[in-house]
Amino acid sequence: MVLHMVGLGLGDERDVTLRGLEAIRGAARVVLEQYTSVLPGVEPARLEALYGKPVEIADRQAVEEGSEGFLEAARDADVAFLVVGDPFGATTHVDLQLRARRMGVRVEVIHNASIMNAVGACGLQLYRFGEAISIVFFTETWRPDSFYDKILANRRAGLHTLCLLDIRVKELTVKALCTGRKEYEPPRYMSVNVALEQLLEVEAARGEGAFAEETMCVGVARLGTPGQSILYGSMAELRGADFGEPLHSLVIPGEVTEFEQEVMDTYRYVPPPSREEDAAAGAESPP
Amino acid sequence: MVLHMVGLGLGDERDVTLRGLEAIRGAARVVLEQYTSVLPGVEPARLEALYGKPVEIADRQAVEEGSEGFLEAARDADVAFLVVGDPFGATTHVDLQLRARRMGVRVEVIHNASIMNAVGACGLQLYRFGEAISIVFFTETWRPDSFYDKILANRRAGLHTLCLLDIRVKELTVKALCTGRKEYEPPRYMSVNVALEQLLEVEAARGEGAFAEETMCVGVARLGTPGQSILYGSMAELRGADFGEPLHSLVIPGEVTEFEQEVMDTYRYVPPPSREEDAAAGAESPP
Numbered sequence: 001m002v003l004h005m006v007g008l009g010l011g012d013e014r015d016v017t018l019r020g021l022e023a024i025r026g027a028a029r030v031v032l033e034q035y036t037s038v039l040p041g042v043e044p045a046r047l048e049a050l051y052g053k054p055v056e057i058a059d060r061q062a063v064e065e066g067s068e069g070f071l072e073a074a075r076d077a078d079v080a081f082l083v084v085g086d087p088f089g090a091t092t093h094v095d096l097q098l099r100a101r102r103m104g105v106r107v108e109v110i111h112n113a114s115i116m117n118a119v120g121a122c123g124l125q126l127y128r129f130g131e132a133i134s135i136v137f138f139t140e141t142w143r144p145d146s147f148y149d150k151i152l153a154n155r156r157a158g159l160h161t162l163c164l165l166d167i168r169v170k171e172l173t174v175k176a177l178c179t180g181r182k183e184y185e186p187p188r189y190m191s192v193n194v195a196l197e198q199l200l201e202v203e204a205a206r207g208e209g210a211f212a213e214e215t216m217c218v219g220v221a222r223l224g225t226p227g228q229s230i231l232y233g234s235m236a237e238l239r240g241a242d243f244g245e246p247l248h249s250l251v252i253p254g255e256v257t258e259f260e261q262e263v264m265d266t267y268r269y270v271p272p273p274s275r276e277e278d279a280a281a282g283a284e285s286p287p
Numbered sequence: 288m289v290l291h292m293v294g295l296g297l298g299d300e301r302d303v304t305l306r307g308l309e310a311i312r313g314a315a316r317v318v319l320e321q322y323t324s325v326l327p328g329v330e331p332a333r334l335e336a337l338y339g340k341p342v343e344i345a346d347r348q349a350v351e352e353g354s355e356g357f358l359e360a361a362r363d364a365d366v367a368f369l370v371v372g373d374p375f376g377a378t379t380h381v382d383l384q385l386r387a388r389r390m391g392v393r394v395e396v397i398h399n400a401s402i403m404n405a406v407g408a409c410g411l412q413l414y415r416f417g418e419a420i421s422i423v424f425f426t427e428t429w430r431p432d433s434f435y436d437k438i439l440a441n442r443r444a445g446l447h448t449l450c451l452l453d454i455r456v457k458e459l460t461v462k463a464l465c466t467g468r469k470e471y472e473p474p475r476y477m478s479v480n481v482a483l484e485q486l487l488e489v490e491a492a493r494g495e496g497a498f499a500e501e502t503m504c505v506g507v508a509r510l511g512t513p514g515q516s517i518l519y520g521s522m523a524e525l526r527g528a529d530f531g532e533p534l535h536s537l538v539i540p541g542e543v544t545e546f547e548q549e550v551m552d553t554y555r556y557v558p559p560p561s562r563e564e565d566a567a568a569g570a571e572s573p574p
Contacts (some may be wrong), residue, residue: 006435009304010398017399018301018308086400088407091546096548111405111511113373115400116413119395120375127419131446134414156438159418215440221298224398259378261386 003074003100007112010224013044013050020110022161025049028077031070035060035086035091035169040189040222040246047082055082057168071096074105085114113224113247119162122218122230122251123263130159130254135195136166137188145202145278152210158255164182165248178233189246192219193274196239196250211235211252218251218264219243233269241269290361290387293372296513299329300337302454307397311338315364318357320346322456323374323379324371327509328531334369342369346457358383361392372401393573400511402443406449409505409538410516417446419542422482424475425451434487435534438539439497445542450486452535476533479506483526483537485556498522498539505538505551507532522554528556 004023009015016024024030030217032055034042049261058081062069072077087093087109100107120126131154133147147163154161168188176183203211211217215238221229229243256264291310296302300351303311319342331342345368349356357366374380374396384394397504407413418441421436435448443449445462455475476506490498498504500523508530516530543551 007400011306012401013417014305014309014397017296017304019298021305022301031421086407087406088404091412094407094410094550095413095546098553108513109408109511111302111408112399113294113400114404117375117401117404118398119374119396120373120381123381124380125381126375127421127449127451130417131444149522153444157444164414224396226364226395244437259382266385268387 001075001076001078002106003071003097004078004080004110005093005097006080006082006110006149007114008084009041010083010085010115010118011110012038012039012048015224017110017112017245018253020112021051022191023078023108023110024080025053026078027080029070029073030054030056030080030082031056032082033058033063033084033093034065035167037091037167037247038169038187039084046189049228051217060092060181063096067262071103071105075103086112086116089114089116094130114163115164115247118224119220119249119251121223121228122220122232124160124218124251124253124260124269126141127258128158128160128254129162130157133197134164134166135190135250137168137190137194138198139199143202145206148202148206148208148210152208155210155254156250160254163195163197163249163250163252163253165192167247175191180185187217191246192243192248192250193239193242193246194219196235200235215252216264217253218267220245220251220253221245221248223247223249228268231269232264232267234272237269237271240271254274288361288363288365289385289393289395290358290569291365291395291397292380293367293397294373294386294401294459295326295369295371296399297326297372297402297405299512300333302399302455303337303505304397304399307399308338308484310365310395310397311367311369312340315433316343316360316369317341317369318345319369320350320371320380321344322350322454323377324454325456325474326371348380351370351384355554356550358387358390360394362390363389373399376401376403402451402510402534403449405511406507406536406538408510409507409548409554410513411447411505411517411538411540412544415447415541417444419449419451419452421453422477422485422497424455424477424481425456425485425488430489432493434497434573435489435493435497439495441502442497442539442541448539450482450537450539452479452482452537455533456541477533477535479524479528479530479537480510482535483522487522487526502539503551504540505554506535507538508532508535510534510536517554518556519551519554520558524556524558527558567573
């Protein structure tokens with residue numbers, strides 16, 4: 001039978017395509033991958049209500065190790081494997097497709113929007129993006145900064161850089177790692193603010209001038225949803241901006257055309273007046 | 288009221304999202320942009336049957352010059368503006384959005400898959416693509432080759448290059464240009480074969496070694512549809528491959544990871560035996 005790899009798009013359950021919904025409703029099993037991305041605020045129950053059938057949740061382990069469960073099932077019955085965004089956003093899904101085909105299971109892919117194309121909403125032209133980078137949460141002992149060279153290369157070539165920000169879902173707690181019990185950390189989604197903190201920390205350490213506090217960039221949140229937020233400002237300004245709920249992404253522009261600038265200017269972030277300015281304004285106003 | 292910019296995705300009328308369909312069905316006017324891309328083989332009547340209402344066709348002139356007609360209409364009533372792929376694939380749509388917002392019209396964008404993200408289906412990782420290029424039909428007098436430097440830069444940086452191939456829809460005939468009558472050339476869609484011819488011609492002229500006949504690349508056709516075709520082979524091989532109906536695109540890989548290679552190998556093009564080989568095989572077979 002068929003493994004349908006269905007992209008869910010970026011917003012909520014209504015961002016599935018008609019073709020995708022048909023495949024899901026016709027499938028014997030429906031599996032939702034929920035570790036490379038999520039539909040924030042959308043409970044699986046809302047998907048189940050639309051689909052009219054139960055939805056199994058697959059974490060990383062289930063897809064990368066134990067996925068033979070649903071792959072085996074796809075030998076005898078149609079299985080729908082749901083991915084937020086587009087099915088080919090992550091290597092792990094390309095790998096899943098490859099394993100399925102090697103087992104003789106036919107794979108049908110139903111594409112959808114992903115951050116990789118929806119980011120065009122910020123006004124920067126898609127074809128002028130260079131290599132995209134990922135920024136992970138820094139820890140005391142693990143502060144990978146290989147993205148820095150890529151941003152530098154993109155900026156030197158005049159190309160824009162899409163920064164994909166870390167998502168931590170179903171991470172085992174330290175206790176769980178020690179005891180083998182299934183106990184998970186609460187989910188964490190990197191904000192534009194944290195990404196900028198980390199970027200500026202790396203720039204301070206590396207000092208090769210890939211960017212600076214004054215570098216203008218674009219932060220986006222909940223892209224593709226009616227409540228999306230797009231803000232254009234300097235790294236220093238956006239570090240303090242409130243983008244609201246996840247998911248967030250960041251774009252560091254390269255060379256900007258006049259038209260791109262015109263569009264970004266419509267998203268200009270105006271920082272709230274600082275306390276000192278408030279006080280000064282108060283002192284200047286008549287008694 | 289609202290201008291809904293609705294992405295239709297890549298395949299047929301069923302690739303619209305539920306959110307998109309709702310916006311279309313609720314709109315007083317539905318306008319289909321049909322010059323930056325098309326759903327090949329899908330007549331507007333099929334869209335009208337699904338939507339339950341008439342669909343107006345907009346050519347370049349209508350969108351870039353005369354679009355105030357439907358933009359004005361969006362002041363007083365909901366208008367759905369349909370774009371094949373994602374609404375932000377082309378500058379012209381970003382411009383339309385900007386003009387609408389300046390007129391005080393609220394714009395809602397409903398994203399969908401586009402070639403920019405669906406191309407991940409070929410096995411090359413999306414985040415490792417550099418700047419995308421466009422290849423236009425060469426004429427006797429107009430053979431623009433600025434894409435060559437971009438391919439060269441991407442290849443030197445180890446990045447993949449997505450080549451978007453020319454689409455000529457509703458082009459006025461020479462006679463029409465002379466007489467002012469509305470007479471159009473039949474639509475033309477560049478094939479992978481023609482793109483490779485032109486690329487190799489430019490390489491021969493420029494000679495900087497951006498690529499060669501032996502360079503392995505990936506041609507894709509009708510991506511995102513059930514009848515899609517993905518073929519991996521050398522430029523010389525794919526120049527003679529039959530990809531079938533439009534739309535076609537081409538990818539010139541940069542540095543390829545082991546995993547990317549593994550996936551592309553599953554799409555390896557096997558050229559049919561040449562006549563000489565056939566004859567040789569015939570001579571060798573027993574009488």
